Amino acid sequence: MNNNLLLEAAQLDTADGLAAFRTRFLLPENKIYLDGNSLGALPAHVPARVADAIERQWGQDLISSWNKNAWIDLPSKVGAKIAALVGANADEVIAADNTSINVFKVLLAALQLRPERKVIVSDIDNFPTDLYMVQGVNTLLGQQYELRFVKRADLETALDTHTAVLLLTEVDYRTGERLDMAALTARAQAVGALCIWDLAHSAGAFPVVLNACKVDFAIGCGYKYLNGGPGAPAFLFVAREHQTRVLPVLTGWMGHAEPFAFTPDYAPASGMLRFTAGTPSVLGLTALDAALEIWDQASIAAVEQKSFALTDLFMRAMQPLEATYGFCCVTPLLPAKRGSQVSYTHPDGYAIMQALIAAGVIGDFRAPDIVRFGFAPLYLSFVDVLEAVQRLEQIMQTGAWQQPEFSNRRKVT
């Protein structure tokens, strides 16, 4: 490893205004965790908060906790905290269900607002669950929609006055490319379509600016850069102007105007509550709520700046490996064009990633050939970044990887 890089990393760590946040996470020793974009690390105060929710709130206060410990308010409370990170008003975001189900909710809301339009446009390289949910909706509605899933370069030409909805993910889960939310939203709206953004790899990684971009709907994930824990509740955003104009489709009792009146006829709650359905997951929301407290002190703008610097350092350190070992960087070089991840293709990507994980550097693999490294600025140092590259270089030098069996059915790391 180039000595200048090592010196630079040490200097960057010394100057890092976010360095102290690392102590607020419980991380395994001797591991470098570059997969916070898949599952965020454990904030140190979360175990006690969940234990309190279980032992005191559930165990001792039992059913009275819905009021006494404000369980009933968790979806709105957590939503408001997330709103501050994604450029939304507190009453425009609610935490509920998982991302896939929230895609369903906002997609059907958007289609309601454009009943005469029969085209749904998305990116063929969008995260698959978003595309799957669109396909499910179209099957449900009798295949009345034309689904234009096109390459990113063809998105703008795919939009026309028949387009009801443009559904995009802001950061490509494979390449890390960050799409231009302002431009694409404006383009969709210029032809009269509505725009839905999936913020799975955005929220908590950099400042998302939903209202500044006039976004109509958004959804996102609680367990990546928001560190809410495995399978944490997801969130959804509906711009204020749309909230009362759309009726929910998953019309469960928690979205009713008076859930405890137990009347047989559905009447939607005002505001975002109507986009909740069944009883909320209190344990999951408690962990996510606690994890979000970190943002009381951490600046999302500072997180983005550190992300730029971490990924930049990583990419520079990787350059010799690209040339020597056949890695090909698929992540944009311009910082503002990428999320907080860097990805490379390599024909032996899966085997190499398994060897790297065995060597204590945890990244992940995405079929067919992408090794992916996520950089969570709250708990990663610049020295970590170079150490990861050094361990990868050792593996490549010794050729110490075997081709393990790959299964598409099991979760792959």
Add this chain to the structure above:
Amino acid sequence: MNNNLLLEAAQLDTADGLAAFRTRFLLPENKIYLDGNSLGALPAHVPARVADAIERQWGQDLISSWNKNAWIDLPSKVGAKIAALVGANADEVIAADNTSINVFKVLLAALQLRPERKVIVSDIDNFPTDLYMVQGVNTLLGQQYELRFVKRADLETALDTHTAVLLLTEVDYRTGERLDMAALTARAQAVGALCIWDLAHSAGAFPVVLNACKVDFAIGCGYKYLNGGPGAPAFLFVAREHQTRVLPVLTGWMGHAEPFAFTPDYAPASGMLRFTAGTPSVLGLTALDAALEIWDQASIAAVEQKSFALTDLFMRAMQPLEATYGFCCVTPLLPAKRGSQVSYTHPDGYAIMQALIAAGVIGDFRAPDIVRFGFAPLYLSFVDVLEAVQRLEQIMQTGAWQQPEFSNRRKVT
């Protein structure tokens, strides 16, 4: 209190084969908890299990836990445990999402199988979220269905050859009446309809016999008699014969045949996995999975027998209060006709229940005028039951209740 009843209660406790299970729950001191039908009590081993999932599995093993700690298998594993309690095969039940969303899934599955039929029948006194979800589905599908929500006595005449689905809850959440699953399922199927049962107040309270009744679909709740914790994941059942014949509507990536192939086209997984959508709630599933271990030792048949005895004792002890203070029992007197709860109407029901809760007996109130007492045989004694009645009697004797403000928006106990 009648001395004979006190003696009988002591004798019943002595002979109670399930008495030892009380020590496996953490309950508040000096409280009698008669609301396990709304939120089950905390099993003593659950805090450590969730702490392990958070601190070791999430904190230390991080993303590798999807395989290493088998998070990916939790929906099926938990489903199989529930299957044993509801008379289903292990591969016919999966844990996922919440009950409301699972109603949506099975309702649309059933409608797919009866495309030519345009009537949905349910009980007007069904738990409202079930009715709300039907209304949401009908709105979504262009109001093509006639919704016959009728009084229970009129259910059979409401069924005809236009009926696609009969959707019922086995135990009435207000009155505790247990419906005849075998007869009503047969009646629906006799006209060619499919039958969906909501087991919210059944699973874990008595042996449900889905396959013996040839039930088509079922859904149920993890946080009541299954003690999975607040907002625990729910479950759904699809009879084997239907599993491959219906396509899911909430077509998320976790229900894909190859979720980690990341292909853009949806293809359903085989079996119950296709009825999952997004990333599962690992913390909630972990708590529920742990809570279900109690059934390795506890017999659901024994639980039902004790439920009969607890509710019978309670009803007999309440008889003098009915006559004197105007309580009116709305729960069937015949044990096999009721679930594990007893309810009374009283014009001051809400205020009385608040006073009773203040006196350490936790039941709940259901609008407009029902005081409801749930009996969870795993952690209730017969002496508890009489003590609850004695405390209620003291309140009624002194008239010590005030009319508090009632809100339909907040969770009411």
